[in-house]
Amino acid sequence: MAAKPRLRLLHTSDVHLGAYDSSGESMRRELEDGFRRVIDIGLREGVDFMLVAGDFFDNARVREETMTFAAEQIARLERPVVIAPGNHDHVGPGSVYDRVDLPALAQNLQIMRQPMGETVAVDGLEVEVWGRSHTEQLFDFMPFEGPPPRGDAPWQIGIGHGHFIHPRALMHHSFHIREQHLVESQRDYVALGHWEQMTRVAAGESVVAAYSGAPEGLGGNQAGGHVLVVDLLEDGEVRITAHPLEGEGSLAHDDLPYLRGL
Ligand SMILES: [Mn+2]
Numbered sequence: 001m002a003a004k005p006r007l008r009l010l011h012t013s014d015v016h017l018g019a020y021d022s023s024g025e026s027m028r029r030e031l032e033d034g035f036r037r038v039i040d041i042g043l044r045e046g047v048d049f050m051l052v053a054g055d056f057f058d059n060a061r062v063r064e065e066t067m068t069f070a071a072e073q074i075a076r077l078e079r080p081v082v083i084a085p086g087n088h089d090h091v092g093p094g095s096v097y098d099r100v101d102l103p104a105l106a107q108n109l110q111i112m113r114q115p116m117g118e119t120v121a122v123d124g125l126e127v128e129v130w131g132r133s134h135t136e137q138l139f140d141f142m143p144f145e146g147p148p149p150r151g152d153a154p155w156q157i158g159i160g161h162g163h164f165i166h167p168r169a170l171m172h173h174s175f176h177i178r179e180q181h182l183v184e185s186q187r188d189y190v191a192l193g194h195w196e197q198m199t200r201v202a203a204g205e206s207v208v209a210a211y212s213g214a215p216e217g218l219g220g221n222q223a224g225g226h227v228l229v230v231d232l233l234e235d236g237e238v239r240i241t242a243h244p245l246e247g248e249g250s251l252a253h254d255d256l257p258y259l260r261g262l
Contacts, residue, residue, distance in 0.1 A: 003234040004154040005126050010042040010077075011228040013053035013161070013193025014214040016088065017070050018062025032069060034216035037245050038227050039073045045229050045243070049079050049122050051129065053193030053212065054086020054161030060096040067096075071105035080123045084112045084131040086161035086193055087175065091115060092135040112159075119151055127232075128152075130187070131159035139174055144181035144190070155232050158187035161194045164201045164211070166259045179261025182209045189230055189238050198226040198242055199257040208238040210256065215245050226251075 015035050020027035042050055056070070074081050083089075089096050091113045103109045110120055117132035128151040132143050143160030150156045162175030175194065182190050183204035190209035192201065198213030208230075215225040225245040232238055242251040 002154075004232065004236060006234050007049070007125060007127060007155060007232040008045065008047045009157070009189070009191075009230040009232065010038070010045070010047040010050040011053065011191045011210070011212045011230055012038050012050070012215055013086070013191070013212050014055045014196060015052070015216075016055055016058040016214065018066040019058035021058075021061075021063045021066055031216055032066075034225060034245055035070070035073055038215050039077050041227050041229070041243050041245075042077050042079070047077075047079060047229065049125060049127070050074075050077060050081045051157070051159055051191045052081065052083040053159050053191045054084055054134065055088040055193060056083050056085070057089040057096045059088060060094050060099070062096065064100060067100040067102065068105065071100070071102050071109070074102075074106040074109050077108065079108060080125065081106070081109045082112065082120055082122065082129050082159070083109065084129075084159040084161065084191075084193075085133040087134045087136060090134040090136040092137060117148070119148070121153065125155075126153045127155035127157060129157045129159055130185075134161060134175075141174065142176050142178075142181070144177055144185055147181070147185040147187075150186050156187045158182075158185045158190035158209075160190070160192060162192075163194060164192065164209075164259065165262050166201070179203060182207050182261075188232065188236070191228075191230075197257075198228070199259055200240065202258070202260045208240065210240055 192211040203209035226242040
């Protein structure tokens with residue numbers, strides 16, 4: 001097998017920009033600073049592209065200046081960025097992405113807007129990203145059910161937003177992601193969102209899958225926020241490093257929390 005191009009990916013999710021738009025300036029600033037640091041880490045680590053696995057915005061009524069702030073930060077990375085919308089920033093009727101044309105403000109940005117799923121070729125890189133955006137129309141939506149076969153690019157990434165079903169999962173939650181779905185995706189890496197906590201999840205022998213967790217300490221994220229730097233190596237190996245948003249001490253691949261599925 002020919003060697004693959006070495007690529008470095010920045011994975012974040014659940015930024016919830018605008019969550020505190022009506023809660024006062026200091027909380028609002030804290031959330032924005034968190035996303036600014038995500039971009040800073042991407043620049044420091046020299047990533048080739050960035051993925052946002054849903055809930056980038058908290059709701060469809062965020063201030064317009066929150067949206068232009070988001071576009072400015074994305075543009076600052078100067079590398080391709082793909083957003084796969086989650087339940088808080090869903091596509092379809094009433095979508096936050098209908099309000100401001102973000103890709104016009106940040107020309108390195110692509111937003112996955114096809115509810116039936118789509119594969120995005122990342123500009124200038126030998127990588128394709130497949131995902132299915134939330135519409136908030138289907139209560140039993142399963143983001144990774146029935147994945148299409150791998151595409152032609154050497155690197156195939158999956159992206160999606162929902163609950164990985166593990167033995168401690170609350171089954172009444174919606175947007176189920178099963179280990180079997182991740183195995184069947186045959187993607188090299190699957191970027192997950194919806195959980196505040198950073199963790200790898202079980203996805204069979206040949207698929208690496210992880211939640212980046214929220215960058216900021218939103219409810220339940222006492223461990224503090226992380227962003228994931230994912231190295232896609234020439235021999236096909238995928239290695240994650242979790243970088244804390246505050247302070248030192250990154251976590252290497254084998255030291256990341258790891259959840260088994262049902
Ligand atoms: Mn969510």
